[in-house]
Amino acid sequence: MLRLFQVCFYTGVLYTVISFLLGQLLDFAGVGGEVDTDMDIDLDGGSQGDATGASVSPIKPVTIEAFVTVFGGTGMILLKNNYSALISLMAAAAMGLTISYLLYRLIIVPLHNAQSTSAVSQRELVGSLAYTVLPMKDERFGKLRYTVEGNTYSAPAKSVDGKMIAKGVPVVIIDIKKNIFYVKEVKGGSI
Incomplete structure (x- = not known):
């Protein structure tokens, strides 16, 4: 025992x-x-x-x-x-x-x-601006950071079109599935 x-x-x-x-x-x-x-x-x-x-x-x-x-x-x-x-x-x-x-x-x-x-609902985040913290490419996950009501959050992310998105790049949240944020790079730094 x-x-x-x-x-x-x-x-x-x-x-x-x-x-x-x-x-x-x-x-x-x-x-x-x-x-x-x-x-x-x-x-x-x-x-x-x-x-x-x-x-x-x-x-x-x-x-x-x-x-x-x-x-x-x-x-x-x-x-x-x-x-x-x-x-x-x-x-x-x-x-x-x-x-x-x-x-x-x-x-x-x-x-x-x-x-x-x-926390806000995920539906409300679609269309929001975020910034990459870790780069993403092809099927590899990256990480993004976004701010809502003065609070900063981070989440796993993937590029919608599979293109390389470097660290620190502004992105827009296109979709969220199973807590994975699908994003697209914002050209020019704003929506």
């Missing part, structure tokens, strides 16, 4: 360290990206109440990571203090679920709600 707790704890810690280091390195290198599950599960079974239909799934890498790490750490501590394997297992699972739930309810949901209220 101790081996299970150790594997969970050290796997969670290693995942945290690697995620942090890769995030810092890739951010420094100017490479964007996001790791997340692309599924949302409606847990309340209906849309009564104040819900607007948008929900955020509790099954996310960060909540799973928190559960695994806390489960392993709590189990190791309890076993080291001579608690039985069954009590250690149940308490570790309860503690892991509690921490994951608190992380979900107190951090993830409020951040998701804040993002949802400040």
Whole structure:
């Protein structure tokens, strides 16, 4: 049982360290990206109440990571203090679920709600001016930056016609499909 707790704890810690280091390195290198599950599960079974239909799934890498790490750490501590394997297992699972739930309810949901209220719909972005941050050519993705209501956002982008678009070039957003922005270079720097 101790081996299970150790594997969970050290796997969670290693995942945290690697995620942090890769995030810092890739951010420094100017490479964007996001790791997340692309599924949302409606847990309340209906849309009564104040819900607007948008929900955020509790099954996310960060909540799973928190559960695994806390489960392993709590189990190791309890076993080291001579608690039985069954009590250690149940308490570790309860503690892991509690921490994951608190992380979900107190951090993830409020951040998701804040993002949802400040973001404009993608339909409103079609025709907007943006600037390339990473160049794009053929089937390769680039990255663009656009500003809405004083907030600056970035998104993955592709050239509509497959032509090379260099970094720093003004583009117009033609279409958005599956969160990929399809753009065309603006000649002369304005629409």
